[in-house]
Amino acid sequence: MSGIGVIVNPHARGNTNRLAERAELLADLVGPDGVVRVTESLPAIQDAALEFRKRAVDILAICGGDGSYHCTLSGFRAVYQDGPLPMLLPLRAGTINYIADSIGGRRGRPEQALARVVRDYRRGRTYETTERDLLRVNGVEHGFVLSFGTAVNYLRAYYALERQGVLPAARLLGRLILSAVAGTHLSRAVFQATQADVECDGIPVPFRQFTFFFAATVDRIALGFRPTYLGTRKRGYCHVLGGPVSAMRLIRRAVRIYRGFPTGEPTLFDNLARHLVIRFFRPEHYMLDGDILSPAERLEVDVPCRVTLIRG
Known part of the structure; x- marks a missing residue:
C-alpha cells in the first residue's frame, strides 16, 4: 500500500x-x-x-x-x-x-x-522537486530555521496583532525601523541582547551577546529576507549568522540582507556549520520555524538528514 x-x-x-x-x-x-x-x-x-x-x-x-x-x-x-x-x-x-x-x-x-x-x-x-537539510535541536525538535532573541521578540509582537499576514508583518517591521531611528521603546524591547556562548563545530563564536541570530538550512525567511544566504550552499551544513549588531547598523544593511548578500558587518559571525552548541546564561525561549518553544539553557543543533520537497 x-x-x-x-x-x-x-x-x-x-x-x-x-x-x-x-x-x-x-x-x-x-x-x-x-x-x-x-x-x-x-x-x-x-x-x-x-x-x-x-x-x-x-x-x-x-x-x-x-x-x-x-x-x-x-x-x-x-x-x-x-x-x-x-x-x-x-x-x-x-x-x-x-x-x-x-x-x-x-x-x-x-x-x-x-x-x-x-x-x-x-x-x-x-x-518538480528540491532537497533541503533538516536541523535537529537537542535530539528531538526538527525544522529549517532556528533563532532566538530579536526574532522571538518580533514574533511575540506579531502574534499579538489583531490580524496576521504578510502586510501586517511588513507594517510591524516598518514600525520597528521607525522606532529604532527615533530610539523609542518598541525597538529597545525587540532588540534586547541575549547572552550566550556559541560554538560552531567546536570553535567558539567571538561574541557573548546576540541581538541577531539565525541558523538555517533554507536561504529565505519571512517577507523575502535572505540573511542565511548560504543555507543551501553545502550538503549537511547550516548557515549561522549572529552577533551583537545594533539595530541601526542592521537597518543600514537591510537591503543587503534582503537580497542575500554578505553584510560585511564586523559584529556578525557569518559561516557554515555542521554542529552548534548554544549555552544561554539563563533559560531563554527560542524559535523553530515560527514556533516559539519553551525556555532552554542549552541547545545542541546538528544536521542529521535531508528531505525531498515537491514544489507543487
Missing part, C-alpha cells in the same frame, strides 16, 4: 475558520489514493506517522503554516527514526508560508496544490 498522506494542522490560521470543510475537500481530492488526518497535538501527529509508515506513504502533504513543519517533522522523525521520510508537499495554510517560498513552491490554495500533485501521481508523472 502507498499513496499520499495529508496532515492538517487545525491551529493554522488558514484552517481555523473552515477546518471541517477543508479536511473533507482534501479527502475527496486524494480519494482511494491517500488519507487525511487532522492532528490536534504531537501525539496525534505521531499516531498519523505510524499509520503513514505502515501504509508506506510516498508523499506527506503538510497543510498548515510554517510552524506546522516543525511539529510534523519532529513527530515523523520520532517514528521513522533514521529511515527516509516521504516526499514533502507544502500546502499553504499559514499567514506567511516562508518555507514554501524558500523552495520556490507554486502559489495557490492548499486544494489547488494538492489537486495538481494527485493528478500527476495518478498519471505516473514525475514531480
Whole structure:
C-alpha cells in the first residue's frame, strides 16, 4: 500500500475558520489514493506517522503554516527514526508560508496544490522537486530555521496583532525601523541582547551577546529576507549568522540582507556549520520555524538528514 498522506494542522490560521470543510475537500481530492488526518497535538501527529509508515506513504502533504513543519517533522522523525521520510508537499495554510517560498513552491490554495500533485501521481508523472537539510535541536525538535532573541521578540509582537499576514508583518517591521531611528521603546524591547556562548563545530563564536541570530538550512525567511544566504550552499551544513549588531547598523544593511548578500558587518559571525552548541546564561525561549518553544539553557543543533520537497 502507498499513496499520499495529508496532515492538517487545525491551529493554522488558514484552517481555523473552515477546518471541517477543508479536511473533507482534501479527502475527496486524494480519494482511494491517500488519507487525511487532522492532528490536534504531537501525539496525534505521531499516531498519523505510524499509520503513514505502515501504509508506506510516498508523499506527506503538510497543510498548515510554517510552524506546522516543525511539529510534523519532529513527530515523523520520532517514528521513522533514521529511515527516509516521504516526499514533502507544502500546502499553504499559514499567514506567511516562508518555507514554501524558500523552495520556490507554486502559489495557490492548499486544494489547488494538492489537486495538481494527485493528478500527476495518478498519471505516473514525475514531480518538480528540491532537497533541503533538516536541523535537529537537542535530539528531538526538527525544522529549517532556528533563532532566538530579536526574532522571538518580533514574533511575540506579531502574534499579538489583531490580524496576521504578510502586510501586517511588513507594517510591524516598518514600525520597528521607525522606532529604532527615533530610539523609542518598541525597538529597545525587540532588540534586547541575549547572552550566550556559541560554538560552531567546536570553535567558539567571538561574541557573548546576540541581538541577531539565525541558523538555517533554507536561504529565505519571512517577507523575502535572505540573511542565511548560504543555507543551501553545502550538503549537511547550516548557515549561522549572529552577533551583537545594533539595530541601526542592521537597518543600514537591510537591503543587503534582503537580497542575500554578505553584510560585511564586523559584529556578525557569518559561516557554515555542521554542529552548534548554544549555552544561554539563563533559560531563554527560542524559535523553530515560527514556533516559539519553551525556555532552554542549552541547545545542541546538528544536521542529521535531508528531505525531498515537491514544489507543487
